[in-house]
Amino acid sequence: MAAAALQAQRLFLTPSTTSSSLTTRPPRRTRTTAAPCRAGPSGVQTTTASSIPADGGIKLDWIDVTTSTTTSAGSPRAAADRSTTAVIDKLRAVAEAAADRAEMHDIIGRQRDNWNHLLLHSTNSLTLAASVMAALAPAAPGTGAVAASAGVLLATAAVTMAAVNRIQPSQLAEEQRNATRLWRQLERDVRATLELRRDDAADAQDAMDRVLALDAAYPLPLLPGMLEKFPKAVEPARWWPRRRPQQQQPAKSTTRSRSFGSRRGVSTSTGNGNGWSQELEEELRGLLRVLRAKDEHQYLKVGKLVLAVNRGLAVAGPALAGTAAVAAAFIGTGGDGAASTSAWASGAAVACGALAACVNTVEHGGQLGMLFELLRNCAGFYRKVQEDIEAVLGEADVERRENGEVFRTKVALLLGRDAAELRQFRRMASASVKDEDIKDYAGKLF
Numbered sequence: 001m002a003a004a005a006l007q008a009q010r011l012f013l014t015p016s017t018t019s020s021s022l023t024t025r026p027p028r029r030t031r032t033t034a035a036p037c038r039a040g041p042s043g044v045q046t047t048t049a050s051s052i053p054a055d056g057g058i059k060l061d062w063i064d065v066t067t068s069t070t071t072s073a074g075s076p077r078a079a080a081d082r083s084t085t086a087v088i089d090k091l092r093a094v095a096e097a098a099a100d101r102a103e104m105h106d107i108i109g110r111q112r113d114n115w116n117h118l119l120l121h122s123t124n125s126l127t128l129a130a131s132v133m134a135a136l137a138p139a140a141p142g143t144g145a146v147a148a149s150a151g152v153l154l155a156t157a158a159v160t161m162a163a164v165n166r167i168q169p170s171q172l173a174e175e176q177r178n179a180t181r182l183w184r185q186l187e188r189d190v191r192a193t194l195e196l197r198r199d200d201a202a203d204a205q206d207a208m209d210r211v212l213a214l215d216a217a218y219p220l221p222l223l224p225g226m227l228e229k230f231p232k233a234v235e236p237a238r239w240w241p242r243r244r245p246q247q248q249q250p251a252k253s254t255t256r257s258r259s260f261g262s263r264r265g266v267s268t269s270t271g272n273g274n275g276w277s278q279e280l281e282e283e284l285r286g287l288l289r290v291l292r293a294k295d296e297h298q299y300l301k302v303g304k305l306v307l308a309v310n311r312g313l314a315v316a317g318p319a320l321a322g323t324a325a326v327a328a329a330f331i332g333t334g335g336d337g338a339a340s341t342s343a344w345a346s347g348a349a350v351a352c353g354a355l356a357a358c359v360n361t362v363e364h365g366g367q368l369g370m371l372f373e374l375l376r377n378c379a380g381f382y383r384k385v386q387e388d389i390e391a392v393l394g395e396a397d398v399e400r401r402e403n404g405e406v407f408r409t410k411v412a413l414l415l416g417r418d419a420a421e422l423r424q425f426r427r428m429a430s431a432s433v434k435d436e437d438i439k440d441y442a443g444k445l446f
Helices: 004-021 076-136 141-166 170-194 201-217 258-262 276-330 338-365 366-393 404-415 419-427
Strands: 037-040 043-046
Touching: 004 258, 037 170, 043 201, 076 141, 076 170, 076 201, 076 338, 141 170, 141 276, 141 338, 170 201, 170 366, 276 366, 276 419, 338 366, 366 404, 404 419
Parallel strands: none
Antiparallel strands: 037 043
């Protein structure tokens, strides 16, 4: 019975469901009077009834493509993208060049340091060997041959000393070491700029200026292009580009910034104005004065002294070796007083040769050229700190400066001090304090 009831239910429901689905479908209507419109370049256009499909659908035979999101090659957006890509490519090229320069300076620096050691020992060996031969020449069987050999060795030592003193290998090695450090610093700065995705053209130009300044400060070729080893005037080394005229603004050590004299709502005791305050400016102006009067002046003063000593030794070494060579030529010559003449000439050759070896050891073993270059670089370091402070204080609007507390921390780290220690230089900004009254130095790092 259950099966019979289920079959009857199916027979009852199927026709009704089918009929309901047929009856609920809406009848097709043909639109003959309405005319859909479409947008065209000349305005709104109507469509005639004959162009409507038979099924009542609407055919869109025209599409406006002026609102496409794709960027054409000549659009401003495409030009901006090309400019950004060019700036990034320039920065990458500078980074690669800086890395390559650093590697080159490192290799050349090692080579020139080897020059210093090899030439020092070779020249001393020649000089001492020739001095021994000159001492033994009067008593040797072949006096003339021994004396001639001693003279040739001493003359060779004199020429070698003159050449080595001209190029100063220890100073060349110090130049390359410092250049390697600065090129690596430039590479790190450019890589950091790329990581921050800064695509400012000024950053690329600044990086190029730094490349050219470093190439000029520490040249790779030995001859020509080598830096003057015995300059007439001692100046701080400069490896950073000079500021352009539009970026230079006067900054006097005793003039207050206009930013705190004219701005309202900026506290002079706290760093509410982008981290700047009147007290912080006075600290930096006092620090600027101490850097100029004490630190830079002290390194230039010692540099002049070292340069004078090095110049004297550079002349004395070849002169003594040449004198010994001339004295060796008189060994074994003369008439009746040949013995006394040979003894005198031998003694002079031995004494001058020994002194020449001592002078050469002091000059190149003590690396006076490297010491002079180190003093120049230290003076240049303090000169750069001065120019950075002047550039920041020269900007009248504190909002356009670097954050005051951050800049203060950077300066303190460069000088090897704690940021709180800079407060002691505030009184140095006063005009009542004379340069002679300043006893302390600003830098503790060098």
